[in-house]
Amino acid sequence: MWEVRGTNGYTSKMNLESRYADLGDVRLHYVEAGEGPLVVLLHGFPQSHHMWRFQLPVLVEAGFRIVAPDMRGYNLSEKPDRIEHYRVGTLVRDVERLIVERGAEKATVVGHDWGAIIAWFAAMRHPERVEKLAILNVPHPARFLDGLTMPKQLLKSSYMFFFQIPRLPEKALSAGDFAVLRAALRRNPVRPGAISADDVERYVGAMAQPGALTATINYYRALLRNPSETQALPKKIEAPTLVIWGEKDVFLSLELADPGPLWVSNLRVERLPDASHFVAEDRPDEVNALLLDFLQHPSP
Numbered sequence: 001m002w003e004v005r006g007t008n009g010y011t012s013k014m015n016l017e018s019r020y021a022d023l024g025d026v027r028l029h030y031v032e033a034g035e036g037p038l039v040v041l042l043h044g045f046p047q048s049h050h051m052w053r054f055q056l057p058v059l060v061e062a063g064f065r066i067v068a069p070d071m072r073g074y075n076l077s078e079k080p081d082r083i084e085h086y087r088v089g090t091l092v093r094d095v096e097r098l099i100v101e102r103g104a105e106k107a108t109v110v111g112h113d114w115g116a117i118i119a120w121f122a123a124m125r126h127p128e129r130v131e132k133l134a135i136l137n138v139p140h141p142a143r144f145l146d147g148l149t150m151p152k153q154l155l156k157s158s159y160m161f162f163f164q165i166p167r168l169p170e171k172a173l174s175a176g177d178f179a180v181l182r183a184a185l186r187r188n189p190v191r192p193g194a195i196s197a198d199d200v201e202r203y204v205g206a207m208a209q210p211g212a213l214t215a216t217i218n219y220y221r222a223l224l225r226n227p228s229e230t231q232a233l234p235k236k237i238e239a240p241t242l243v244i245w246g247e248k249d250v251f252l253s254l255e256l257a258d259p260g261p262l263w264v265s266n267l268r269v270e271r272l273p274d275a276s277h278f279v280a281e282d283r284p285d286e287v288n289a290l291l292l293d294f295l296q297h298p299s300p
Contacts, residue, residue, distance in 0.1 A: 027077065030049065038107040041068040043115050044112045049075070054287075059292070072085070086219045091121075092118055095122045109123065109134070111136065130239045140263050142262075150255075156251055161224075163220040191283065236262065236265055244272065244291075245279070
């Protein structure tokens, strides 16, 4: 039984199944609940499926079947040890295979941070699998490449270049009992308690598992070492797409929020002025309302 306390005082309890899926080259852990159309929730760095704790009960209650994996390298999922195991194409294949493994032809894919990067590419490369697309605080890949020509965004993204150095990022992030990660999780959300002390311990505990920190940093290493995967972008996204953007994101510039009609045919962008990069935890009630409206109503 899962219990979630909302920001408005409600408490929700639900049955949440913990399961594993063998996807050929990796074994992923995921949680699943509900019945109805399939919605796949993809988390970001440095989190896990736990980041969706405010969304899961609400979406299940609304009549959706939710699958929230720990992405490869994270938490209870398998942690391959080579950089090439974390190329974008491989991560996208995990999502496509997970949808099929759960017995669905299509799913709505919702992603935050790294999960959103993968969601963007899943919609481009496997349009037959993505019914709708919801993105939280990550630009379309083409817009992000544009952003790297902007000095302000280049500075915000400098940590990605630091992550390319062998071993040193792992030492820096794990020093002082993961002090840097703890500080980022505590200080960046706008809402006090959005990520509680217990949540921080859960995320840090997952990162402290053998091989986990290197695996999650390898996402960034593989991204910059295989630029052709992101530069040779496929056709525009036809799936109805919702972008939710916390305007107080310290990692990504607000100018990158809207990819425009060149890259997305059916687009809705919602900006939340009092939310950070961790928008799903910062403003769960607003995010839930936007997701439900998007999921429950046909797109024009």
